[in-house]
Amino acid sequence: MFPPLLHKKHFLLDIETSGLNKHIDYIVCIGVTFLNETDELTHHQWMLQLPEEEKEILSCFLEFTQRFSHVYTYGGKHFDWPFLLARCAFHQLNPSMLQSLHLIDMKKSLQHFGATRINLEDALGVIRHSTTSGKALVKVYRTYQACGETIYKTIILAHNKDELSALLSFYELYQTLYHLKHFHFIDTLKSSVSLDFSAKVPYLFTTNFQGCYKNITLCWESGTQILGIKVAFSYLKLKQYLTPYKDYYYIPSQGQLLHRTLAHFVASSDKRKATKEECTIYKEDDYIPLYTTYKLDIPIWYDSVNSPYLRVNDFSASILAAQVFYLLFSNKKTS
Template identity: 25%
Template sequence: MYSREYKNELLLPKEVFDRYNMKEIAFFDIETTGFNKTSDIIMLISLGYYIDEKTFVTKQYYAEYIEDEEEIVKEFLEDLKEFNTWCTYNGIAFDEPYVIKKQQKYCIEGKIPEQHIDLYRLIKPYYTQFGMERCNLKTVEKYLGIERKDQIDGGLSAQLYKQYLYNNNEDIRDVIMLHNYEDVLNLPILFKLLYTIETDPKIKKEPKITPNQLKYIQVLSEKNNLNLKSDLKNITKKAAAKAIDSILKGNTDSANIDFIIKDTY
């Protein structure tokens, strides 16, 4: 395993930093050799966090060999244990289940953070109101004036990694690591856009759960002995409708209902 650590000055407006408790969040991103969580591997993980209001630390865990996957996941989870909230861009669908699958595969101890802030899902309902044509990470970064040094994407990372395994070229390794590093380094800046979404009255908001929906879910939860961890008062109307429909169809798995709520945006 090869590792690196960086410290950067990364200042956010105080109202943004305080509103989202930035010091309590672990920012992370993974690079993989493919989409199959069973046969493909995690080649690189980057973890970022604030140690004070202006200093952002980024740690990277790189698999120099395929066999290093277990070690980088273990080291990442060890450093993650101090956090109860993690943040990604589209990580609910990709990064989180990938990490959990590898944790299970290698029987690695460690608690996965209970709260997942997926900025992609929080920004996606509103990106067109800001004049953006797409909601991928680089488009949002460009809108916010973020300039990147790296010129590759996740697909090219996988191709480059195959070359690295063949020749152990450090320049190739550094290109892959730079891409993943900037993915994580830029995540906190996206909270400025989230702050605008939540506070600007000109932004048309996603309808919240109605009082009748909230009461109905509470009744159904009690009737079916559900122990939901979701903050029901703050979910969307669409998420509430999907949860109610699933319960009425016989779904009494609390974790699954929570996932349905989390997976709706």
């Protein structure tokens, strides 16, 4: 089970660079957040003043990574990680320690709750102490490189620390959603528009959060252990397919289906084999849309374009956890 704050084998990573080209630009600062030997949350930053120092801070970083199994980033799959590997190659440093780490880019899963990184930070109540943007940081570094004044170094380190603090909040959100199926659901209530679940998590939240994706809204408050999830539903008339449809006959004159075990009571001229679309029953009820039907042995209902639904009375916490996991962590695309 994921512990509060951070797993001992996980660290958070954010880098600052002199530009966007990993072949001609270089790393200015490498920042990490992790739990030290006494389980204290620790931020560490390696920063250079001159480009010639890049190999040294990369070597220190590579040594640091040896005791970890996972590295968490936001957008790092397409920027931080390729940049680090390219700079290691430039300095002929062995990248095997980096390549042995399991890289988790949280952006793919969490961007559903914030169109931009700032939107996501706002949803989690992240407070930044530095007002410098990443783009402006390049100019700040060039000024620091030219004059060596400590104030410019402080600005760069403060920005990087803000990035790491935001990553820690993202990590809490990511891990809470990823481990949803392991939590103890303590209550389920049905309102007029939603099924409301409450779950107790094995740690105190450090953030406030409210976010919505598809028909699922999640929320919690800092200092509590209660996760709230609302699943919206709609009153619909949907169809259910009778299977296997080859076991059914259709009587056109009566618009009636007949199972093959009873078909011998009806003359051949009055019946024919039913099609798949004819082998349906319809029911008006409260329904929740499904995003995966994997391993569901409960009757599934379909709308006019064959999107799957479940009756609210058949929906459970375990099904909810499976739907959230599929939506956020599978490689499947959802519309």
